[in-house]
Each structure stands twice: as C-alpha cells, then as structure tokens.
Amino acid sequence: MGGFFGVVSKEDCVKDLFYGTDYHSHLGTKRGGLAIKAQDGLNRFIHNIENTQFRSKFDQDIVNIQSKSGIGVISDYDDQPLLIRSHLGNYAIVTVGAIKNVESIVKKSFKTRWLHFSEMSRGEINPTELAAALINQGHTFEEGIQKAHDEIEGSCSMLILTAEGIYAARDKLGRTPVVIGKKQGSIAATLETCAFPNLGYKIEKYLGPGEIVFITEDGYEQRKAPEKPMQICSFLWVYYGYPASSYEGINVEDVRNRCGAILAKRHPVEIDFVAGIPDSGIGHGLGYASSAGKPFKRPFVKYTPTWPRSFLPQDQAIRDLVAKMKLIPIRELIDGKRLLFCEDSIVRGTQLKGTIQRLYDVGALEVHMRPACPPLLYSCKFLNFSTSKSEMDLAARKAIKDLEGEGEVDLKKYSQYGSEKYRAMEDRIREKLRLTSLKYQSLDDLVRAIGLPKEKLCKYCWNGEE
Numbered sequence: 001m002g003g004f005f006g007v008v009s010k011e012d013c014v015k016d017l018f019y020g021t022d023y024h025s026h027l028g029t030k031r032g033g034l035a036i037k038a039q040d041g042l043n044r045f046i047h048n049i050e051n052t053q054f055r056s057k058f059d060q061d062i063v064n065i066q067s068k069s070g071i072g073v074i075s076d077y078d079d080q081p082l083l084i085r086s087h088l089g090n091y092a093i094v095t096v097g098a099i100k101n102v103e104s105i106v107k108k109s110f111k112t113r114w115l116h117f118s119e120m121s122r123g124e125i126n127p128t129e130l131a132a133a134l135i136n137q138g139h140t141f142e143e144g145i146q147k148a149h150d151e152i153e154g155s156c157s158m159l160i161l162t163a164e165g166i167y168a169a170r171d172k173l174g175r176t177p178v179v180i181g182k183k184q185g186s187i188a189a190t191l192e193t194c195a196f197p198n199l200g201y202k203i204e205k206y207l208g209p210g211e212i213v214f215i216t217e218d219g220y221e222q223r224k225a226p227e228k229p230m231q232i233c234s235f236l237w238v239y240y241g242y243p244a245s246s247y248e249g250i251n252v253e254d255v256r257n258r259c260g261a262i263l264a265k266r267h268p269v270e271i272d273f274v275a276g277i278p279d280s281g282i283g284h285g286l287g288y289a290s291s292a293g294k295p296f297k298r299p300f301v302k303y304t305p306t307w308p309r310s311f312l313p314q315d316q317a318i319r320d321l322v323a324k325m326k327l328i329p330i331r332e333l334i335d336g337k338r339l340l341f342c343e344d345s346i347v348r349g350t351q352l353k354g355t356i357q358r359l360y361d362v363g364a365l366e367v368h369m370r371p372a373c374p375p376l377l378y379s380c381k382f383l384n385f386s387t388s389k390s391e392m393d394l395a396a397r398k399a400i401k402d403l404e405g406e407g408e409v410d411l412k413k414y415s416q417y418g419s420e421k422y423r424a425m426e427d428r429i430r431e432k433l434r435l436t437s438l439k440y441q442s443l444d445d446l447v448r449a450i451g452l453p454k455e456k457l458c459k460y461c462w463n464g465e466e
C-alpha cells in the first residue's frame with residue numbers, strides 16, 4: 001500500500017520529514033526514500049527496508065543534511081522518490097496507489113517514439129516514473145497531475161517537490177487520504193495523520209478527491225478544487241490504517257470500537273472473556289467487550305522486540321512461521337475458558353487456523369470469532385494492497401468452491417448478508433477453522449460504524465461493485 005509525508009518550513013525540517021515518513025512504516029513495504037531541496041538542487045536517498053526499520057537505514061543519511069523542504073515515502077516495492085528533469089523544471093515525486101492500466105499507457109506513449117522507461121526486475125515499469133511521464137505532458141504541474149489522474153485506472157495520490165514548494169494531490173476518487181497539517185513556521189502533507197501529534201502539527205485540511213494544493217513556507221493554496229464523487233477505501237478503518245489516524249475526520253480506533261460494539265449487539269454469545277487478534281483486532285475486541293459487558297483479556301501477546309514485520313518475507317511458509325513465533329499464548333488465561341476473538345478480517349485463513357488450533361492445544365473450551373468486516377470475495381484492484389495473491393486463495397472463495405465445485409458461480413448470492421448461500425459459506429469457513437461460532441459483520445453495519453454515506457466508501461472487496 002505505502003504512505004508518504006512532505007513538509008515545507010521556514011526552518012530546517014529534516015527531522016520532521018524523517019519522523020513523519022517513519023510513521024508510515026506500518027503500511028507493509030519494501031523501500032523507503034527521502035528527497036530534499038539542498039543548496040545545489042534536489043537530493044535523495046533510497047534504501048531497502050525489507051528486513052529492517054526505516055529509521056535504522058536513514059538515521060546516518062540525515063545527520064549531515066539540512067533542508068527547508070522535503071518529501072518521504074514508504075513504498076510497496078518500487079524505488080522512490082524519483083528525481084525528474086522535465087520542461088516543468090527539476091522535481092522529486094512520490095506516489096501511493098496502483099496503476100492498473102500500465103500496459104495501455106506505455107503502448108500509447110511509445111507512439112511518440114520519444115519516451116522510454118527504465119525497467120525494474122521482471123520487466124515491470126516503475127509506476128512513479130509512469131505517473132511522472134503523464135504529468136510531464138501538461139503545460140503546468142496542475143494540468144499534468146490532472147492528466148495523470150484522468151489516464152490512470154486504479155489510484156494515484158502524490159507529492160511533488162519543486163524548488164518553490166510541494167504539490168500535494170489526492171487521487172481522483174479519494175481512495176487514499178491526503179491531509180494537510182500546520183504548526184508555527186511549517187506546513188506538512190501526510191497520508192497518515194498519526195504522524196502529526198508528536199511532531200506538533202494540527203490537522204488543517206483533508207484534501208478532497210482529485211484536489212491539488214501547493215504548499216510553500218507561507219501557507220498552502222488550492223490549485224484544483226475537489227471532485228464530488230468519492231470512493232475512499234473502507235479497509236483503511238478496518239485493517240491497515242493506524243489506530244491514531246483519522247480520515248475524513250473519522251478516527252480509526254473509534255471506528256474499530258464501534259465495529260466491535262455492533263457485533264456484540266448483533267451476535268451475542270455466552271463466553272468468559274473477549275480478546276482481539278493483535279494488533280488490528282484489539283480495537284474491535286475492546287468495542288465488543290465494553291458493549292457486551294465482558295472482560296477484555298490478552299490470551300495471546302505479541303513478541304515485538306526482535307521480529308520484523310510478518311508480511312515481508314516472500315515465502316508464505318516463512319511468513320506463517322514468523323507470524324506464529326510472534327504470538328505467544330498464555331495458558332493460564334486460556335485453559336478451560338470460552339473465548340471470543342475479534343479480528344479485522346479473514347483473508348486466506350491459513351494463519352488463523354493455526355492460531356485457533358494453538359488455543360485448543362492449551363486448553364480452550366470454545367473459540368468464537370467475530371470479524372469486523374464481511375467475507376472478502378474479491379481482490380483489491382484500486383490500491384497496491386493485496387488481500388491475497390489470487391482471489392481463489394481467499395477463505396470465502398475456497399469455501400464457495402467446496403460448496404459449488406469448479407465452474408461459474410453467482411457470487412452476488414454469497415455477498416447477500418444472511419441469505420441461504422451466505423450462511424452456508426459462513427458455516428463452511430467456521431468448520432474449516434474449527435471455530436465454535438463465526439459471525440461476520442454485515443456491510444451495512446460496517447458502513448454504519450464508519451459513519452460516512454455509503455456511496456462515498458469503496459466496498460469492492462466485499463460486494464464486487466465499482
């Protein structure tokens with residue numbers, strides 16, 4: 001998925017840039033990068049952060065530099081920021097999102113015979129380079145960014161660092177947030193607002209879909225008004241957003257608490273205590289426990305001092321092993337007890353199956369599960385956020401295959417909450433995971449917990465509707 005942070009200041013702002021970017025490290029990525037305006041032009045640093053934290057790779061880079069403006073990125077796999085020399089001038093660019101029509105844009109651009117792209121491994125093209133090529137077709141940055149937004153299928157939010165300031169632009173349908181913050185002498189743009197409080201920034205403005213602003217040390221100026229239609233990613237609140245962040249003015253932890261509370265009202269059950277699968281299930285679990293009037297406990301604790309992030313190793317077996325090693329069960333809490341777990345979502349279900357088995361191994365009598373969102377039926381096609389490599393690996397799709405066999409299936413019937421097909425799928429997943437009970441959140445209740453109008457939220461991974 002990735003995230004970015006940019007800042008323009010009257011003073012040196014390298015520390016803000018460094019920590020502001022670092023606060024996007026949870027977004028599960030492989031590359032980190034910073035670009036600053038130096039005395040002799042733009043300068044940048046990119047490191048592989050697959051097996052180490054952003055901070056430890058960059059702390060030496062920033063020791064000897066000073067700058068009053070810069071942008072930083074935690075990127076999914078591609079090298080960023082890129083330094084571009086074009087008719088618009090020299091600039092640095094970072095992007096977040098996913099360009100799904102790379103091939104058709106590249107084909108079209110080759111007709112000019114002027115353009116070429118540097119290939120990454122496996123023949124892929126760096127999506128940020130592609131976005132820059134589209135931007136360079138404009139007479140101005142504003143026109144170029146709009147051109148990129150119009151051509152790109154998927155999404156592309158960006159920060160562009162120039163000698164005069166920073167352009168911040170949110171993707172056309174606002175799938176990812178871009179937020180402006182301010183403190184005395186400095187203005188910043190961020191994806192995650194959790195980057196702001198400890199650096200002293202206050203939220204100033206949530207950019208609307210497709211909106212462009214230009215930031216200088218004196219303030220910021222709207223360069224393109226927002227579009228009306230919005231499709232912000234609902235999964236931000238459910239899973240990958242940081243609890244201390246807010247999007248559209250709605251805090252992540254608050255939404256998770258509301259999700260849990262709604263689940264407790266809809267699907268009560270006799271249990272001894274409530275828990276959350278760490279980390280993203282915790283907020284949902286706390287909401288369930290307080291609404292149900294049951295204690296919240298931590299039957300699993302996460303060992304974080306040494307383990308890097310579990311989703312980074314390429315090999316699934318190693319990822320599963322790391323995930324297992326990080327969660328330590330506490331027998332004294334589990335033995336002889338009826339437990340209810342809240343979880344953000346069930347993706348493939350393989351790690352979860354192992355986690356549930358470990359609870360039985362240390363004496364759990366019953367294990368109930370309440371995921372905070374409906375069964376995932378489709379892979380995301382708008383962000384570089386992969387719920388699963390193949391849709392057929394999704395726990396819900398595997399359950400449907402068990403029920404229907406190979407061949408064409410009408411998935412709509414399975415996405416209708418409470419329908420016969422839906423209940424059969426839910427029960428099949430429950431059986432496979434060896435759960436005592438499994439009740440998913442309905443899409444309507446998830447939308448209620450978020451609190452935005454339904455038409456403003458992307459819900460594609462649950463209902464397949466664009």
Ligand code: SF4
Pocket residue numbers: 175232233234235236379380381382383385458459460461462
């Ligand atoms: S498909 Fe799912 S993960 Fe992708 S943007 Fe929509 S809600 Fe978010």
